[in-house]
Every structure is written in structure tokens, then in C-alpha cells.
Amino acid sequence: MSGIIKSSIARKVAMALSAFFLMIFLLQHFAINILSVFSPDTFNEVSHFMGTNPLVQFALQPVLVFAIVFHFVMGFILEIKNKKSRTVKYVKNNGAANSSWMSRNMIWSGATILAFFVLHFIDFFFPELNTKYILGDLSGMHNGEFKYYNELLHKFESPIRVGAYVISFVLLAMHLLHGFNSAFQSVGATVGRKEVMKKIGRAYAILIPLGFIFIALFHHFNGH
Ligand code: HEM
Numbered sequence: 001m002s003g004i005i006k007s008s009i010a011r012k013v014a015m016a017l018s019a020f021f022l023m024i025f026l027l028q029h030f031a032i033n034i035l036s037v038f039s040p041d042t043f044n045e046v047s048h049f050m051g052t053n054p055l056v057q058f059a060l061q062p063v064l065v066f067a068i069v070f071h072f073v074m075g076f077i078l079e080i081k082n083k084k085s086r087t088v089k090y091v092k093n094n095g096a097a098n099s100s101w102m103s104r105n106m107i108w109s110g111a112t113i114l115a116f117f118v119l120h121f122i123d124f125f126f127p128e129l130n131t132k133y134i135l136g137d138l139s140g141m142h143n144g145e146f147k148y149y150n151e152l153l154h155k156f157e158s159p160i161r162v163g164a165y166v167i168s169f170v171l172l173a174m175h176l177l178h179g180f181n182s183a184f185q186s187v188g189a190t191v192g193r194k195e196v197m198k199k200i201g202r203a204y205a206i207l208i209p210l211g212f213i214f215i216a217l218f219h220h221f222n223g224h
Contacts, residue, residue, distance in 0.1 A: 011077070013186055013187060015078060015183070016182075019071065021063070025064055030208055032046050036219070044149050047148035048146060052132075052138055079106070112167075112168055113175060119165075124151075159220065162220045165216045166217070170209065170213075173209035173210070184201070
């Protein structure tokens with residue numbers, strides 16, 4: 001029994017650590033993408049630097065891909081284990097009385113983000129990998145100028161794609177509204193500062209996805 005509890009705590013801590021890495025990634029991803037609104041040239045230069053820097057490409061990016069896969073696989077395992085223990089332990093699951101809607105639906109908001117990743121990687125990540133490592137073109141140029149900003153504008157022309165992105169970012173906000181604090185709680189970092197952590201979590205969970213929505217809508221309506 002204690003073995004099961006121990007490993008379930010270890011699972012939660014591992015989940016939290018991958019979540020921290022992803023939340024830091026999300027902040028830097030936002031910081032770079034918001035540049036596309038204020039200064040396309042700076043956005044192009046920073047994108048080129050990130051896309052060709054060996055430390056980013058061969059150290060940080062593999063860790064990021066691992067963290068994403070780990071977080072999703074672990075999330076599904078946790079959900080299955082929780083479901084099993086729920087049916088055994090509780091006579092009835094009181095739904096809203098026991099937990100928030102967000103916490104009970106982490107698996108669904110997570111699955112939507114996973115679907116978003118498939119679309120997002122097809123949009124940006126895979127073509128970039130193809131250009132760089134299969135075609136061997138590391139210049140970042142197209143028709144004599146940096147391609148990053150123009151590619152972004154091109155992608156956000158489609159209202160269907162922008163709609164899918166916006167829906168995903170709303171689900172991302174929901175996921176973070178529970179996930180941010182849950183991760184800090186798993187490593188004991190909320191002890192003695194529950195209210196402050198709640199406020200920081202809420203601000204992060206709402207402002208970052210809202211910022212991404214702004215970027216997508218901005219380029220959709222201003223790009224052409
Ligand atoms: C308007 C919103 C967004 C824009 C414009 C955007 C743009 C981009 C671009 C241009 C790339 C390709 C970078 C490269 O050259 O390799 C990329 C990759 C990626 N994006 Fe986004 N992104 C947005 C939102 C998000 C969100 C909300 C997430 C996470 C929930 C995310 C996760 C990723 C990941 C994991 C990669 C692959 C790793 C990387 O290349 O850094 N993106 N994104």
C-alpha cells in the first residue's frame with residue numbers, strides 16, 4: 001500500500017517538474033511571438049537565432065520534446081489510475097462538491113492541447129525541421145529576406161485555423177487555471193502562501209493564453 005502511495009506521489013512530482021519546464025517554455029515562446037506584433041524585424045532576427053543556435057537546437061529542443069511527450073503520457077496514466085481508485089474508494093463521486101470543473105476535466109483540456117500540437121507542428125515545426133535538416137537550408141531566407149514573419153502572416157490568413165488556435169488557447173487557459181497551482185502544490189511550494197500562489201496562477205493562466213489569442217487575431221486582421 002505505502003509502495004503505491006509513494007509511487008503515486010513520485011508520479012505527481014514528475015508531472016509537476018515537466019509542467020514547470022513547459023510553463024517556462026510557454027513564457028519564452030510568448031515573449032518571442034509578441035515581438036511579431038511590435039517589431040517584425042526583431043521577431044525575424046530572434047527566430048533565426050533560436051532556429052540556428054546549437055544550444056537551443058540540440059540541447060533545449062530535445063528536452064522540450066521529451067517534456068511534452070512525458071507530460072502527456074504521464075497525464076493519461078494518472079487519469080487512468082485516478083479513475084480506477086475513484087470507483088473503488090468513493091461510494092459516490094459528488095462532482096462539483098468535491099472538486100472544480102477544471103480539475104475534473106484536465107484530461108479533456110490536455111487532449112485538446114495535444115490536438116493543437118499536431119496542427120501547430122504541421123504548421124510551423126515540421127516544415128522548419130524539413131528545411132533545415134532535410135533540405136540543408138539554414139539561411140532562414142526566402143526571396144532575399146528573412147521568412148519567419150511572412151510565414152506567420154501566411155498561416156494566420158485562414159479564419160478556420162485562427163478559430164482552432166483561439167479555441168485551443170481557451171482550453172489552455174482552463175488547463176493552466178488548475179494545473180499551475182496543482183504543480184506548485186505537488187512540490188510543496190504553496191505551503192504558507194496559498195492565496196498569493198492562487199493569484200499568480202490565475203494571472204499566468206489567463207494572461208498568457210489571452211496574449212497568444214491577441215497575437216493570432218492581430219495577424220489575422222492586420223496581416224493582409
Ligand atoms: C499565436 C500563437 C503562437 C504562435 C504565433 C506560435 C508560433 C510558433 C512558431 C513560428 C514555431 C516554430 C519555431 C521554429 O522555427 O522551430 C512554433 C513552435 C512551437 N510552438 Fe508555437 N506558437 C504559438 C502558440 C503556441 C502555444 C500556445 C504553444 C503551447 C501550448 C506552442 C508550442 C510550440 C511548440 C512546443 C513548438 C515547437 C518547439 C519550438 O520550435 O520552439 N505554441 N510556434
